[in-house]
Amino acid sequence: MFGKPPPALLVVLVLLNYFLPSILSLATLSSSRSLLWGKITPLFSTASTRRTRFSTNLSGMEEGAGGDSQIFGRFQIPRKHVFYETEKSCAFVNLRPIVAGHVLVVCKREGVTRMSALEDDEYADLWSTVRKVQKVVEGENGGVAANVAVQDGREAGQSVPHVHVHILPRQKGDFEYNDQVYEELEGWGPWKGKGKERGMDVPNDEDRRDRTEEVMAEEARSYRDKFI
Numbered sequence: 001m002f003g004k005p006p007p008a009l010l011v012v013l014v015l016l017n018y019f020l021p022s023i024l025s026l027a028t029l030s031s032s033r034s035l036l037w038g039k040i041t042p043l044f045s046t047a048s049t050r051r052t053r054f055s056t057n058l059s060g061m062e063e064g065a066g067g068d069s070q071i072f073g074r075f076q077i078p079r080k081h082v083f084y085e086t087e088k089s090c091a092f093v094n095l096r097p098i099v100a101g102h103v104l105v106v107c108k109r110e111g112v113t114r115m116s117a118l119e120d121d122e123y124a125d126l127w128s129t130v131r132k133v134q135k136v137v138e139g140e141n142g143g144v145a146a147n148v149a150v151q152d153g154r155e156a157g158q159s160v161p162h163v164h165v166h167i168l169p170r171q172k173g174d175f176e177y178n179d180q181v182y183e184e185l186e187g188w189g190p191w192k193g194k195g196k197e198r199g200m201d202v203p204n205d206e207d208r209r210d211r212t213e214e215v216m217a218e219e220a221r222s223y224r225d226k227f228i
Contacts, residue, residue: 071110073160078213083220084136084227088122089129093216093223098184101141101169103223105130106162113161115152126165134167136226143169147181157186 069076070090077092083103084091091105107122118126134146147168151158166185175181 070106070108071162072104072106072164073162075160078217080213080217081220083223084129084133086125086129088125091129091133091223093219095210095216097211098181099141099168099170099174101137101143101167103133103137103167104164105133105167106164110162112163113153113158115150115163118163126163130165130167132227133223136223137167138169140223140226141169142171144172145170147185149182149185151185 068079070079070082070092071077072092082090082092085108088108089105090108091103094102094104097103105126107118107126109122112118112122115123130148134148137143138146147166147170149166149168150164151166152163154161168181168185170181
């Protein structure tokens with residue numbers, strides 16, 4: 001009825017008949033890949049690498065704590081009590097401070113109990129953090145001096161088997177005699193203490209109450225603001 005189609009049209013029809021199934025197949029595969037993987041980002045982009053490193057750094061701190069604590073020996077320190085941190089160290093407020101502003105700086109790596117076991121970069125970072133934290137807690141608590149103390153091993157009085165540094169801001173006359181602070185440190189522990197907070201009558205150990213999480217979080221917040 002329509003007559004014989006021109007040769008050029010016949011060529012187009014033959015090519016479509018040959019290639020159309022392959023074209024449709026490729027289009028379907030491409031659509032399926034988009035549904036399965038979504039937008040594909042470069043595996044080694046700067047942002048991707050940074051996220052991976054951050055997650056690795058946090059993995060040890062989150063163990064058994066739902067991602068919201070810092071491991072300190074067998075204790076879990078709530079993140080809201082941590083007020084300063086670097087890649088390798090962090091500082092947090094104290095459950096039972098000996099003096100106002102008594103804080104701890106620790107190595108983030110788990111299982112390190114002695115200073116000699118720290119890597120060189122961990123050691124340097126720890127003391128750099130101590131210097132920065134000391135300046136802030138002294139300023140916030142009216143300190144005119146400070147005790148910076150390490151009890152390196154059980155026989156040296158280390159109560160928690162995890163490398164840590166005590167920073168205690170000091171004022172004139174805060175103890176009856178200066179060496180008393182070392183006696184207090186000897187008896188310090190997260191679960192008990194003989195501490196004396198300036199201007200306060202300290203009850204016996206059995207009568208003492210731990211500070212509330214809210215009080216500690218507020219103290220940490222006041223220090224944290226100084227590092228911003």
